[in-house]
Amino acid sequence: MTNKKDKIIKLDAVVVGAGFSGLYMLYRLREAGFSTRVFEAADGVGGVWHKNRYPGARCDNESIDYNFTFSEELFKEWNWSHKFSEQSEILDYLNYVADKFDLRRDIQLNTRITAAHYDEEINRWNIQTDEGSTLSAKYFISGAGCLSAANIPKFKGLDSFDGEWYHTGNWPKEKVNFKGKRVGVIGTGSTGVQLIPAIAEEVDHLTVFQRTPQYSVPARNHPYDPEYLKQVKDNFSEFKRKRRYSFGGFPNDVEARPSALKDTPEEREKLYEAAWQKGAVSSFFLETYEDLTVNEEANETLAAFIRKKIREIVKDPELAEKLMPTYYYGTKRPIQDTNYYETYNRENVSLVDVKAKPIVEITPKGIRTTDGEYELDIIVFATGYDAMTGSLFKIDIRGKDGITLKEKWEDGEQVKTYLGIATSGFPNMFMITGPESPSVLSNVPTSIEQHVEWISDCIEYLRENEMNIFEAKEEAEEEWSKHCREVAEATLFTKTDSWYLGANVAGKPRRFLIYLGGVGPYREKCSEVAAKGYEGFSLRSSLKKA
Ligand code: NAP
Numbered sequence: 001m002t003n004k005k006d007k008i009i010k011l012d013a014v015v016v017g018a019g020f021s022g023l024y025m026l027y028r029l030r031e032a033g034f035s036t037r038v039f040e041a042a043d044g045v046g047g048v049w050h051k052n053r054y055p056g057a058r059c060d061n062e063s064i065d066y067n068f069t070f071s072e073e074l075f076k077e078w079n080w081s082h083k084f085s086e087q088s089e090i091l092d093y094l095n096y097v098a099d100k101f102d103l104r105r106d107i108q109l110n111t112r113i114t115a116a117h118y119d120e121e122i123n124r125w126n127i128q129t130d131e132g133s134t135l136s137a138k139y140f141i142s143g144a145g146c147l148s149a150a151n152i153p154k155f156k157g158l159d160s161f162d163g164e165w166y167h168t169g170n171w172p173k174e175k176v177n178f179k180g181k182r183v184g185v186i187g188t189g190s191t192g193v194q195l196i197p198a199i200a201e202e203v204d205h206l207t208v209f210q211r212t213p214q215y216s217v218p219a220r221n222h223p224y225d226p227e228y229l230k231q232v233k234d235n236f237s238e239f240k241r242k243r244r245y246s247f248g249g250f251p252n253d254v255e256a257r258p259s260a261l262k263d264t265p266e267e268r269e270k271l272y273e274a275a276w277q278k279g280a281v282s283s284f285f286l287e288t289y290e291d292l293t294v295n296e297e298a299n300e301t302l303a304a305f306i307r308k309k310i311r312e313i314v315k316d317p318e319l320a321e322k323l324m325p326t327y328y329y330g331t332k333r334p335i336q337d338t339n340y341y342e343t344y345n346r347e348n349v350s351l352v353d354v355k356a357k358p359i360v361e362i363t364p365k366g367i368r369t370t371d372g373e374y375e376l377d378i379i380v381f382a383t384g385y386d387a388m389t390g391s392l393f394k395i396d397i398r399g400k401d402g403i404t405l406k407e408k409w410e411d412g413e414q415v416k417t418y419l420g421i422a423t424s425g426f427p428n429m430f431m432i433t434g435p436e437s438p439s440v441l442s443n444v445p446t447s448i449e450q451h452v453e454w455i456s457d458c459i460e461y462l463r464e465n466e467m468n469i470f471e472a473k474e475e476a477e478e479e480w481s482k483h484c485r486e487v488a489e490a491t492l493f494t495k496t497d498s499w500y501l502g503a504n505v506a507g508k509p510r511r512f513l514i515y516l517g518g519v520g521p522y523r524e525k526c527s528e529v530a531a532k533g534y535e536g537f538s539l540r541s542s543l544k545k546a
Pocket of ligand 1: 057058059060061147153186187188189190191192194209210211212333354359382383384385440499503504
């Protein structure tokens with residue numbers, strides 16, 4: 001591809017991002033004969049797995065579940081080493097996928113898409129990149145991911161800091177040397193909980209700045225038994241079917257008991273203790289009883305169990321109390337760890353409660369809270385992401401009449417999509433795991449595969465039926481958004497400040513943007529819509545052929 005500023009490159013589809021989504025989207029569209037190009041801002045494929053290289057980074061879904069199933073050959077020839085693989089292994093896998101399917105020739109690295117404007121006159125998307133290319137595409141597809149726009153809180157004085165600072169989502173390739181350093185970590189979400197134990201031994205002193213204490217459960221990671229992997233691979237079709245139609249996108253839905261309140265305290269304790277000892281994906285705890293996410297009293301039984309465990313692990317009772325979570329378990333992303341609470345028993349680790357004594361500013365020497373100044377050599381921001389919409393808003397996306405996506409969603413009263421795949425006013429734009437789809441509250445590769453297949457089938461359908469405009473209908477997205485909100489409001493999820501609601505980013509409107517109705521039922525709904533000629537979408541032909 002030439003990068004001449006004056007040359008417009010014409011393509012059928014432009015895809016943002018070369019993570020799980022972009023790689024598979026490219027594969028499917030190319031197989032179907034559409035000229036497609038993926039643009040990736042980073043210098044390698046892998047998406048979040050390329051950038052999240054912080055110490056301790058690993059998947060907290062089971063490795064054998066967290067991969068592609070579109071190719072049986074790929075599924076069978078790749079061997080995961082551990083139940084929860086580390087970042088480098090997942091990145092190796094995605095590079096392997098890129099090579100196996102010869103995807104690299106249509107991926108342009110080190111190139112950020114800065115703008116995508118729909119031109120109604122010619123029914124095409126005009127796309128700009130940061131290295132000056134202009135592209136014209138029939139279809140504009142975002143595979144930018146839900147958790148890729150780093151959230152770096154706007155603390156006063158960060159520029160004045162004399163030491164080094166990093167955000168975990170943009171970790172450098174070169175090893176960060178923590179040896180002998182005074183390190184501050186801000187944030188105790190999934191990332192902080194992985195990072196903190198991983199660097200505690202190396203640093204001179206680690207100060208953790210905690211805003212909300214978290215529930216975390218032991219991962220009990222271990223190398224895979226080759227016999228177990230063989231068994232799963234031998235049952236590939238069944239594995240794939242179950243993953244697609246389960247509630248969470250995992251092959252093994254747990255048989256939940258009906259209510260935590262119907263069992264005796266002893267029965268509950270036995271069940272929770274077994275889960276704690278077994279170690280599992282963290283969401284497994286939520287699947288012990290059906291009412292944990294909808295009933296406050298039921299939820300409290302599990303929350304109290306984990307609090308008791310924290311008190312048992314952390315030796316200093318005062319410190320243990322500072323680590324005590326109080327929100328409804330599971331309404332922030334469930335976390336699993338290796339020696340997280342144990343790390344606070346180390347002499348060189350201390351905890352600062354920044355809810356009680358907030359961070360006031362970053363100084364040349366470190367971090368100042370209302371309680372005093374902490375001198376640091378390195379600050380790590382494990383402060384998460386502007387989730388769901390942040391990665392889309394980083395691009396100047398404009399639909400019909402020049403309206404920006406941000407104007408439509410953020411200045412309007414509500415983000416509105418139909419099925420989380422498309423939004424009215426933005427014809428021929430698709431979102432992979434977009435807002436109001438199961439996305440981050442599912443096994444993400446399962447949801448990515450479903451969306452990619454739905455989108456490529458849809459684009460093929462348009463070609464077969466000689467139509468070239470595809471757009472969500474306003475009334476369909478109105479209904480879908482309402483349905484998403486109603487499902488969420490029937491749970492405890494909307495009662496806790498979390499990134500699910502955008503509450504982690506100062507000034508972001510508070511909206512729950514994930515569909516909680518389950519992966520299987522959602523898939524059926526999407527298939528039904530497609531089977532009815534894409535009901536709820538407007539499919540038509542423009543006068544000028546795109
Ligand atoms: P996160 O869950 O949003 O956690 C961010 C942390 O930073 C929270 O403790 C938050 O406190 C704190 N924070 C944010 N702004 C702050 C401020 N201004 N002052 C003080 N503290 C502040 O982000 P994350 O840990 O990066 O995880 C994000 C998601 O990425 C996860 O939930 C998960 O879905 C995914 N992830 C997956 C894996 C995996 O699969 N292995 C690993 C890591 C992450 P509050 O809680 O008070 O907001």
